[in-house]
Amino acid sequence: MSEEKQNCLSGFRKQIRSKVEAQHRADEISVFRRELALLQQEQVLVLTHEQQTDVARYHEKVLRYLAAVFDIDATTKEKQLTLGLAITASLGTLALAAGVFFFYSQYWGGLPTSTQVQILAGAPFLGLLCTTVTAMIRRSAPLARLPAVITWLCFVLNVFFLGRIYNCFPAVSFMAAYAAFAFILAYAVTSRLLLAAGIISASCFLAALAMMWRGWYWIGFYEHPEHFFTAALLFFLLSLIPHRSSSGFSSAYRICALLLFFLPVLVLSSWGEISDLKLPVEHIETIYQLVGFIGSGLFIAAGIFAGWNETVNTGYVFFTFFLFIKCYDWWWDWMPRYQFFLAIGAVAILIFMGLKLLRYLVLQQNHQRLSYK
Amino acid sequence: MTRRTLLLLLAACILLVGVNYSIFLHVKSNRKGQPKARLWLTERELPMLRNPGFEEAGLRLELHWRVLGHEAAEDRHGTPFWLTGEKLRRLGFSVDPLSADRQRENLRPEKRPVYIVFEQNGPAFKEAVRRAGQLSAEENTPAQDNSDDRSGRASRLAAYKRVELEERSLSRLFAVDAGTHPEELEKFYSNSSQYFILPGVVQVQVRKEDGRTVVSGFIDSIHLSSIHVPLKFRSAIESLVTRHSQSSRQLQTPRYAVLLSCGQDWEPWIEAVGPVAD
Numbered sequence: 325m326s327e328e329k330q331n332c333l334s335g336f337r338k339q340i341r342s343k344v345e346a347q348h349r350a351d352e353i354s355v356f357r358r359e360l361a362l363l364q365q366e367q368v369l370v371l372t373h374e375q376q377t378d379v380a381r382y383h384e385k386v387l388r389y390l391a392a393v394f395d396i397d398a399t400t401k402e403k404q405l406t407l408g409l410a411i412t413a414s415l416g417t418l419a420l421a422a423g424v425f426f427f428y429s430q431y432w433g434g435l436p437t438s439t440q441v442q443i444l445a446g447a448p449f450l451g452l453l454c455t456t457v458t459a460m461i462r463r464s465a466p467l468a469r470l471p472a473v474i475t476w477l478c479f480v481l482n483v484f485f486l487g488r489i490y491n492c493f494p495a496v497s498f499m500a501a502y503a504a505f506a507f508i509l510a511y512a513v514t515s516r517l518l519l520a521a522g523i524i525s526a527s528c529f530l531a532a533l534a535m536m537w538r539g540w541y542w543i544g545f546y547e548h549p550e551h552f553f554t555a556a557l558l559f560f561l562l563s564l565i566p567h568r569s570s571s572g573f574s575s576a577y578r579i580c581a582l583l584l585f586f587l588p589v590l591v592l593s594s595w596g597e598i599s600d601l602k603l604p605v606e607h608i609e610t611i612y613q614l615v616g617f618i619g620s621g622l623f624i625a626a627g628i629f630a631g632w633n634e635t636v637n638t639g640y641v642f643f644t645f646f647l648f649i650k651c652y653d654w655w656w657d658w659m660p661r662y663q664f665f666l667a668i669g670a671v672a673i674l675i676f677m678g679l680k681l682l683r684y685l686v687l688q689q690n691h692q693r694l695s696y697k
Numbered sequence: 698m699t700r701r702t703l704l705l706l707l708a709a710c711i712l713l714v715g716v717n718y719s720i721f722l723h724v725k726s727n728r729k730g731q732p733k734a735r736l737w738l739t740e741r742e743l744p745m746l747r748n749p750g751f752e753e754a755g756l757r758l759e760l761h762w763r764v765l766g767h768e769a770a771e772d773r774h775g776t777p778f779w780l781t782g783e784k785l786r787r788l789g790f791s792v793d794p795l796s797a798d799r800q801r802e803n804l805r806p807e808k809r810p811v812y813i814v815f816e817q818n819g820p821a822f823k824e825a826v827r828r829a830g831q832l833s834a835e836e837n838t839p840a841q842d843n844s845d846d847r848s849g850r851a852s853r854l855a856a857y858k859r860v861e862l863e864e865r866s867l868s869r870l871f872a873v874d875a876g877t878h879p880e881e882l883e884k885f886y887s888n889s890s891q892y893f894i895l896p897g898v899v900q901v902q903v904r905k906e907d908g909r910t911v912v913s914g915f916i917d918s919i920h921l922s923s924i925h926v927p928l929k930f931r932s933a934i935e936s937l938v939t940r941h942s943q944s945s946r947q948l949q950t951p952r953y954a955v956l957l958s959c960g961q962d963w964e965p966w967i968e969a970v971g972p973v974a975d
Contacts, residue, residue, distance in 0.1 A: 433755030436928045445717050452713065456706050475709075483716060488757075490724045491964050493896055493920040501716045505709060512705035539789055541810045541898045541917075569701070 343514075344571035346394035353383050354398075417470045417517075421477050428481055440489060444482045451475030459513060469515040476518060479505050496542050499529040514569075516576045523580040527555035549588030550600050556584035575634045582623060582635065586642040589616045594649065616646040647671065727960035733883065734893035734959040736817050739951035739973050742870040745934070746923050756931045757923040758955065758967075761868040762815055763825070764916065769832070770825035770863070770871075773916060777872060780899065780914040788877060790901050792912050808917055812963075813897040814874040814886050821871035829863040832856050866949050872916055875899060879963065893959045896920045924957070924965055933970045 340346050360379075363369040371379070390396045397403040424447075432440065454471035483498050506522030509515065531551035532542035545551055563577035589612050592599050596608030603611075620643035627635030651671060655664050746759035763770050764777040785792050789809050816822070833856040876882045879894050886892035897919035903912050926934060937953040956969040 433931070434928070448713050449710070452706065452710055456703075459702055459706070479713065479716075483720070486717075486720050489925050490720075490727075491921055491924055491966055492720070492723065493962075493964060501712070505712055505716075508705050508709045508712065512702050512709065539809060541808045544808050544898075 340390070340394070342569050342571045343394045343396065345568070346390045347396045350387060350390055350396045350398055353387065357383070413467065413470055417473045420470070420474050424474060424477055424481070428485065432485075437489060441486065444485050444489075447478040448475050448482050451478050455509070455513065468513040469517070472509045472513045472515055473517060476502075476506055476509055476521060494543065496529065496532045496536065499525050499532060503529055510573075511570055514571065514573075516572050519573060519576050520580060523555075523559055523577070523584075527552055527559075527580075527584055530555045530558070547598060548600060549591050549598065552584045552588050556581045559584065575632070578632060579634050579638055582638040582642075586616065586620065586638070586645075589619065590642070590645060590649075593646070613646065613650065616642065620646060644675075647675075723962075724964075727962045727964045728966070729961060732889070732958035732960055733963060734889045734957075735968070736890050736893065736957055737954050738817060738870065738957050739954045740949075741866060741951045742817065742868045743924065743955050743957075745938070756926040756934065758926060759923045760870070760919070760921070762870040762872055762919075763868055764872050765821050765824060769828050770821075770867075773872070776902075776913045776915050779874065780916075782912060784875070785899075785901060785912070785914050788875060788899055788914075790899075790914070792901070808898045808900045811875045811877060811897060811899050812879045812882055812894050813872050813899075813916060813919060814876075814882050815893050815895065816871050816873045816886075817891055817893075818869040819871070819873070819891050821873050822869040825867075825871070826860070826863045829856075829860045833860045861948060866951075875916075893957075893965070894963050895965075896963070921965070924967060926967060930955075930967055930970045937970075937972055 340349060360369070360371075364371070387396075387398050391398060397406050435443070451471055451474050455468050455475055458471055459468040480502055483501065486492070487494070487498070503522050503525035506518050506525055510518035510522055528545060531545035531548070531554075534551040534554065535542045535545045535548065558581075559577050560581035563574045563581060565574075567573035593609055593612035593616055596605040596612070599608045599612075601608050601611075620639045624636055624639035624643065627633070627637075627639055648668065651664075651668055655667055659667065742761055743758035744761060746757045762773055764773065764775045765771075766775045767778045782792050788811050790807070833853075836853045836856040873892075874882065874886070875897075882894055886894075898917040899914050900917040901912060901914050903910060905911070934953050934955075941952040943949055943952075951973045954971050954973045955967055956971075957965050958968045959965045
């Protein structure tokens with residue numbers, strides 16, 4: 325009997341690969357325990373004493389294993405404390421990053437060039453060493469994100485200030501280096517902040533490359549929003565790759581991809597003159613307004629279908645943005661202010677009612693499906 | 698710590714080494730051998746740049762350069778007389794001979810990376826002084842001289858001050874040419890104590906002038922607008938500036954001179970600092 329249980333546990337160990345999955349499993353156990361207690365109280369399901377003991381023992385083993393390997397929070401109190409830790413760590417990261425930046429800007433001029441170069445080149449290595457040591461200590465592994473972020477910042481300052489000291493001309497390859505370093509550190513310590521830094525750097529690099537291919541000066545890449553669409557597509561495709569051991573990365577990729585797509589569309593729908601399309605400005609703006617409306621609608625639908633909450637939410641945000649911009653274009657100039665805001669309120673209520681109807685229809689459909697079964 | 702984490706941190710370490718090595722290699726190759734240009738610039742061309750937010754962040758010298766326009770010397774935002782249709786075409790801009798309105802519609806304000814030739818204290822500067830002198834002379838013609846009104850006197854004074862500024866205070870560094878291949882420019886401007894080349898950006902502009910559309914270019918920016926001053930030269934510059942302090946009402950004359958060298962990739966560095974020779 326005990327061998328059987330041991331096998332059960334080893335099978336379950338293979339299924340759990342990340343902290344998020346472990347936490348999810350612990351939460352499921354907690355919900356199951358509450359529901360079982362209720363069912364027994366209502367006399368719907370009555371387990372024998374032996375069965376109850378077996379289940380409780382198995383769950384204890386599972387929770388002990390998850391707590392030891394993934395450092396999960398088994399109770400609500402633990403969860404609250406972990407949230408406090410995360411907030412403190414984030415604030416600490418920001419404070420340390422600001423400290424490093426202001427150190428460079430405050431005392432920099434008073435140091436000889438050789439010392440400057442030693443500090444610049446040495447700081448990221450020191451940061452990397454701190455990250456490695458923190459990651460090696462099992463229970464403080466999540467804290468490794470803090471030195472990792474500082475390390476990335478030191479690396480950016482390293483490249484930037486070396487370029488300033490030696491009067492180097494700006495090069496597009498440095499952005500690729502920032503991106504590569506951020507991605508490596510992000511995957512090493514499972515940091516979404518570093519992943520976002522990597523995505524931003526890589527998007528700027530791709531947009532700058534597009535500029536160079538056209539024979540234009542690459543630093544002006546931000547003046548051509550359409551060049552960000554390639555990065556949006558790339559990161560959306562990357563989000564489809566399962567990231568089981570890097571929890572939250574798929575949704576982070578999706579959010580960034582949507583921002584890289586919708587922000588340029590939003591800009592181009594109002595300022596068509598900066599587009600690369602060889603069409604009259606009014607046509608360009610109309611095209612991008614349509615792309616914005618249809619695109620956000622499609623992403624909301626895709627998000628609901630695939631169960632991507634972040635895609636649905638981002639889609640809603642941009643749909644609302646496009647709608648209000650359009651309302652502004654149509655009504656702001658010829659309506660009195662109070663009428664404009666009343667109209668906006670009416671539109672918001674109409675959308676609310678539409679969504680409510682949609683929710684009702686989905687619920688009806690689910691009820692029908694359940695009654696057929 | 699998992700094996701994957703360890704491998705990734707190792708990769709990060711390799712990347713760090715690689716990037717730093719490539720920067721130092723680049724700096725070394727730039728400064729190897731005889732510099733491509735070696736010239737003395739003064740405070741007129743390289744005034745001190747201080748970022749008010751970062752007082753202690755070090756000293757950088759800002760490269761002040763000008764262009765010679767069709768009528769007079771202009772600041773760096775001006776339109777150089779040599780940056781016209783044919784030159785723009787050779788720099789890669791599509792300046793087709795279209796009708797005025799179509800041209801205005803079709804010509805996008807695109808920017809192109811180019812190499813710009815800078816001339817220190819050369820014919821362009823002499824021409825700027827000559828034009829300022831000519832303007833002053835025109836203002837002082839007997840007919841103008843007799844005019845007793847206040848605006849006439851003010852414009853004569855301004856013209857006189859302009860000559861003085863040109864001769865003693867304004868930058869003598871002029872952007873005189875641009876091309877897409879630095880090697881060709883190097884051959885043409887071979888005097889290394891007077892000319893140097895820096896990469897920059899040229900932008901086209903389309904404007905209406907007397908009812909017709911004029912297409913011209915201007916230098917949008919250069920890739921290196923300021924130069925780092927190492928600590929050993931910083932104290933020398935600061936002591937020269939303190940010794941010859943000037944009030945803001947005075948004509949700002951140069952107090953220090955800097956020997957600037959440009960390496961194989963045209964990236965400059967300061968080699969020496971000294972007082973301005975009389």
